[in-house]
Amino acid sequence: MTRTILSLADELSPSEPLRIVGHDWGSIITQCALAQRPERFRAAAILAVPHILAFETNVERYPRQLQRSAHMGLFQIPIVSDLVVKARDFRFIERLWKSWSPGFDPGADYFEELKLCLRSSMPAPLKHYRAVASLKLTREMRETIAAAPIVVPTMYLHGERDGCIIHEMADDQEEHFSALFEMVKLADAGHFLHLERPAEVNAAILRWFAGH
Numbered sequence: 001m002t003r004t005i006l007s008l009a010d011e012l013s014p015s016e017p018l019r020i021v022g023h024d025w026g027s028i029i030t031q032c033a034l035a036q037r038p039e040r041f042r043a044a045a046i047l048a049v050p051h052i053l054a055f056e057t058n059v060e061r062y063p064r065q066l067q068r069s070a071h072m073g074l075f076q077i078p079i080v081s082d083l084v085v086k087a088r089d090f091r092f093i094e095r096l097w098k099s100w101s102p103g104f105d106p107g108a109d110y111f112e113e114l115k116l117c118l119r120s121s122m123p124a125p126l127k128h129y130r131a132v133a134s135l136k137l138t139r140e141m142r143e144t145i146a147a148a149p150i151v152v153p154t155m156y157l158h159g160e161r162d163g164c165i166i167h168e169m170a171d172d173q174e175e176h177f178s179a180l181f182e183m184v185k186l187a188d189a190g191h192f193l194h195l196e197r198p199a200e201v202n203a204a205i206l207r208w209f210a211g212h
Contacts, residue, residue, distance in 0.1 A: 002032040002144075009033075009040045016042075019209050023047040023194060024164075025128055031145050034152045043212035045155045045205045048191055049165055052145050054173035062168045069164075071096060075129035082123045090115050100164040101190030149178035155208040156182070157201060159189030182208065 009018050019042050022030030027046040034044055049055070059065050075081045085092050094111065097104075118125060154177055160167045167185055174181045184204050186193055194201045 001029050002036060005029055005033050006037055006040065009037075019043045019045075019212070021045045021047070021205060024049050024191070028052060028141070031150065032141060034150045034154070035144050035147060038151045041152045043153045043155075043209055045157065045208060047157045047194060047201070048159070048162065050156060050158070050170040051150075051173040051176040052142060053176050054171070055165075055169050058169045058171055061171075062166060065166055065169055068166060072129050072132065075126045076132065078123070078130070081126055085118070085126070086122060090118055093118065096164075097192075100162065101159070101192045101196060102161050102163060104190055104192065104196045106192075106195060149176050151179050153180040153208075153212045154182075155184065155205065157184045157186065157193060157204060159191060159193040159196070160185050160187050161189060162191045162193075164191040180212070 005020075009020075012018065017040055020030055020033065021044070022028075024047070027049040030044055030046050031052060034041055050058075074084065093114070097106075097111075156170060156173065158165070158167050158170050170183060170185070174183070186197055186200060189197045
């Protein structure tokens with residue numbers, strides 16, 4: 001996926017560096033892209049998943065995160081996880097949304113669109129998680145990000161009510177960024193902070209990009 005993003009960057013802007021935004025898995029992919037080819041990016045904004053090395057350190061300090069990440073283990077089990085996810089019209093996914101972004105209701109139409117996407121694409125949405133089970137892939141990804149601090153100016157945004165990745169997992173990650181770095185934690189926002197608080201999230205990112 002990182003190669004795809006870098007190829008897209010080359011196609012969209014072959015001569016000028018780009019600005020990039022990544023949420024959740026997109027945050028990890030963005031970190032890999034910034035580490036591999038920093039010259040392709042002017043600035044970055046990543047949301048909801050902090051620098052992978054900070055995550056590794058903080059999960060030892062805050063072991064309750066392991067329970068929040070239990071879905072990752074489940075999704076790596078073929079057939080079983082497919083059945084669990086699809087049961088009762090994707091009830092499991094609705095429960096994840098409610099626990100990840102407490103009090104946030106995107107509306108019935110949003111969920112219907114989400115379920116339509118899942119019905120037509122399963123089990124593809126779970127294959128990201130199953131790729132994590134590949135020790136070779138995981139090792140390569142970690143080595144890429146850990147090779148050196150990220151040198152692209154980066155903003156990080158996290159909701160303080162995030163039920164998927166607790167906000168403490170983002171603590172002390174600035175040591176992994178050697179360029180300008182800013183962290184924004186939004187009170188009363190959960191994992192899907194860009195949907196819950198779009199005006200604040202967009203304003204923060206635009207302010208960051210305007211300065212870079």
